[in-house]
Amino acid sequence: MVSVTETENFAELTGSDTTPHSMAAEQAVLGALLYDNEVYHRISNIVDEKHFYNPVHQRIYETAARLIESGKLADAIVLKNRFSQDETLIDIGGEQYLAELLLAAPTGAASVEYAKMIFDLAMRRELIRLGGDISSGASDPENELEALEQISDAESKLFNLAEIGSIQGGFESFNEAMIKSIEMASAAYSRDGGLSGISSGLIDMDRQLGGLHRSDLVILAGRPSMGKTSLATNIAFHIAKKFREEKTDTGVSKAADGGRVGFFSLEMSSEQLATRIIAEQSGVPSHKIRRGDINATEYHHIRDSAEDISNIPLYIDDTGGLSIGKLAARARRLKRMSGLDLIVVDYLQLLTGGKALKSSDGRVQEVSAITQGLKALAKELDIPVLALAQLSRQVEQRDDKRPQLSDLRESGSIEQDADVVMFVFREEYYKARSEPSEGTAEHDTWMQEMEQLHGKAEVIVGKQRHGPIGTIKLSFDANITKFGNLAQDDRYDDFAH
Numbered sequence: 001m002v003s004v005t006e007t008e009n010f011a012e013l014t015g016s017d018t019t020p021h022s023m024a025a026e027q028a029v030l031g032a033l034l035y036d037n038e039v040y041h042r043i044s045n046i047v048d049e050k051h052f053y054n055p056v057h058q059r060i061y062e063t064a065a066r067l068i069e070s071g072k073l074a075d076a077i078v079l080k081n082r083f084s085q086d087e088t089l090i091d092i093g094g095e096q097y098l099a100e101l102l103l104a105a106p107t108g109a110a111s112v113e114y115a116k117m118i119f120d121l122a123m124r125r126e127l128i129r130l131g132g133d134i135s136s137g138a139s140d141p142e143n144e145l146e147a148l149e150q151i152s153d154a155e156s157k158l159f160n161l162a163e164i165g166s167i168q169g170g171f172e173s174f175n176e177a178m179i180k181s182i183e184m185a186s187a188a189y190s191r192d193g194g195l196s197g198i199s200s201g202l203i204d205m206d207r208q209l210g211g212l213h214r215s216d217l218v219i220l221a222g223r224p225s226m227g228k229t230s231l232a233t234n235i236a237f238h239i240a241k242k243f244r245e246e247k248t249d250t251g252v253s254k255a256a257d258g259g260r261v262g263f264f265s266l267e268m269s270s271e272q273l274a275t276r277i278i279a280e281q282s283g284v285p286s287h288k289i290r291r292g293d294i295n296a297t298e299y300h301h302i303r304d305s306a307e308d309i310s311n312i313p314l315y316i317d318d319t320g321g322l323s324i325g326k327l328a329a330r331a332r333r334l335k336r337m338s339g340l341d342l343i344v345v346d347y348l349q350l351l352t353g354g355k356a357l358k359s360s361d362g363r364v365q366e367v368s369a370i371t372q373g374l375k376a377l378a379k380e381l382d383i384p385v386l387a388l389a390q391l392s393r394q395v396e397q398r399d400d401k402r403p404q405l406s407d408l409r410e411s412g413s414i415e416q417d418a419d420v421v422m423f424v425f426r427e428e429y430y431k432a433r434s435e436p437s438e439g440t441a442e443h444d445t446w447m448q449e450m451e452q453l454h455g456k457a458e459v460i461v462g463k464q465r466h467g468p469i470g471t472i473k474l475s476f477d478a479n480i481t482k483f484g485n486l487a488q489d490d491r492y493d494d495f496a497h
Contacts, residue, residue, distance in 0.1 A: 020124040021053035024104075025114045030060055031105030032114075034076050034098070040068045043115040051122035059083075060101075076102055126161055130154070152325045155332060156380070198259050198342060198384065201238030203485045204472045208461055209420060212239075212342065212384040216465075217375040219348070219414055221389040221403065222424035223396070227457065228388050229268065229346050230276065230481035231424055235386065236261045236344045237277050240314035243341075259341025259383075260313035262334050264327055266350035270316040276481050281305040285479040313338065323352045324373035328380075335381055343381075345374065347388035348414070368413035375417045389414060391423070401430050405462045421463040426476060428453040457483060 029047070032039045049062040063082055067074035076098040083098075106114065134154045137143050145153070197211025212218060212235075222228040242258030265273055279286035282305040284298045294302070315334060322330075327345070334340050345351070353366035371387075378385040391407045403423040408414045415421060431453055436442035457476040461469045475484040 019053070019128070020121045022117060022121060023054065025117045025121075026052050026054060026057045027101055027104045028106050028114045029111055029118060030057060030064075031101040031103065032111035033061070033064055034074065034079065035102055035105040037064075037068050037074055039111050040065060040074075042112050046112070046115040047119050047122075051119050053121070053125070123161065130157055130161065149325060152329045155329050198239055198255075199242070200235045201242075202235070202472070202474060202483065204474070205459060208467070208470055208472050209464065210466060212386065213419070213466065214382050214384060215379045216384045216419040217371070217378050217417060218384055218386045218420040218422070219389050219408075219418040220386060220422050220424065221391050221408055223391050223403070225429055226424040226426055227476060227481065227483065228424045230476075231459070231483050232344050232346060232386060232388055233263075233273060233276055233481070234280065234483050236263050236314060236342065237280070237309075237312070239342055240312040241309065243313050255339075255341050260339045261315065261342045261344065262331055262340050263314060263316045263344045263346070264322065264330075265316055265318045265346050266320055266322060267346055268318065270318045273316055273318075277309065278302055278305055279480045280482045281309060283480060286481060320350070321352060322350075324370045327351065328373060328377050331377060331381060335383075340381060341383055343377070343383060343385045345385065345387040347390060348374070349390050364413065368417075371413050371417040375419075401425070401427075402458075402460060403462075415463065418463065419465045420461065423460040423462060425458045425460055426456075427458075428456065456486065 029039075029043065033043075044065065047061075049058040049065070052058045052061055060079065060083075063079060064074040067078065072078075080098055105111075134150070137145070137150055138147070143150070197209065197213040197216075199206050199211050200209075220228050220232055239259045240261045243255060243260060244257040246254060246256035263273065275286050275289055278284075279289055282298070282301040284294060284302055288294055288298070289302065315338065317330060331340065331343055348370060349367070351370045353369040374385050374387055389408060391403050395401050395403050395407050402425050405415050405421060407423075408421070428450065431446070431450055434446070436446050455475055455477065457474045459472040459474060461472065463469065473486045475486045476482070477484070
């Protein structure tokens with residue numbers, strides 16, 4: 001084993017300072033790795049070369065890792081040849097130093113604990129560096145960012161540090177990306193229904209989309225009274241109600257089913273949303289709940305439903321006029337404190353771009369910044385973001401009022417940034433407003449058409465990066481604002497709910 005004295009002497013040679021690090025821990029991990037290459041597979045998911053403090057240790061670990069991953073031996077003899085001309089290694093002992101690393105080798109189990117120590121110290125160094133950047137930015141008189149914007153930026157970097165162990169971005173090899181893709185496909189194959197994303201609770205929607213996918217920005221658009229808020233609420237509630245937690249091998253908590261949902265309601269209050277959900281669950285119309293026009297039986301249904309769903313992980317923020325920066329900061333905070341698997345934003349055009357965008361920049365540029373921010377947030381938190389959007393009035397001018405991509409307000413940026421664009425359409429709504437005079441043949445035809453359209457809705461998938469576009473048929477109960485599966489010819493008998 002390398003003694004404490006030798007470690008101190010080594011630190012002096014490499015420029016010892018008060019920066020958090022442990023040469024002894026780094027030596028122990030490298031020694032264990034050179035002694036037994038199997039150690040690499042135990043620690044590679046904990047540390048990589050950038051977490052080592054000493055540059056020579058970084059190069060030793062990187063070289064050994066590259067050899068092991070290519071199926072070759074990485075021991076002191078092999079590394080001796082690789083580093084025979086390395087002046088820095090020669091300065092600290094050369095071949096003798098590699099031998100000392102072997103003597104410092106702990107047991108395989110202990111090497112994992114040393115690796116965790118190295119990682120923790122690396123994170124402390126990143127915190128110190130980040131703190132310095134924050135301090136410099138705040139004290140720089142030429143910094144044009146306002147204090148709240150600087151706080152949001154700092155919070156974003158701190159969140160990244162907490163989530164992935166590094167605030168540094170970088171390239172990912174195709175092999176790493178391919179492994180993630182195969183894992184996603186395996187999860188979909190093993191899951192009933194073949195979903196690779198989070199189930200919306202609506203069978204045909206899940207079949208069309210494969211669920212809601214991580215890092216996707218999903219736009220759900222429609223004209224007023226089409227039911228886009230109701231549909232988003234139904235999906236959010238289903239996901240939160242189905243939430244089931246499990247622990248990974250590393251002790252990290254994740255959603256085994258369903259998920260934790262953050263609902264940003266910029267138009268409706270949290271009380272109104274809760275009333276809709278209680279109406280959906282109890283079967284008592286929301287307008288009766290609001291007026292208190294209920295009997296004893298209905299009251300018990302409401303109370304029982306409220307008790308059943310009181311602890312679901314659905315978090316509602318009904319602050320109006322949020323900027324995209326503040327929304328992102330609150331979402332990061334929620335994920336850090338309680339976990340987060342889906343964000344719902346109702347609705348996109350009620351967000352602001354923040355003070356960084358001047359009013360002279362125009363609303364199109366502001367919406368572009370908002371959609372880019374939502375897409376970036378979906379990728380940063382690695383969760384789907386479901387954002388509602390209002391359609392322009394030009395829909396009302398056409399005979400066929402089914403919406404299309406060009407009907408999106410400021411459609412260019414929304415269409416470009418979204419991974420999925422869906423439109424809610426209820427022909428019943430428009431047909432009901434074109435009633436002919438009673439007693440006419442046209443009125444009889446109208447009645448027949450209304451009967452066929454009653455309680456039916458469509459979700460039109462106008463864009464999807466992962467699959468085909470198409471139309472999803474759903475049921476809709478206006479009394480309790482609930483969308484549901486539209487059963488046809490028992491075609492769902494083989495589909496797991």
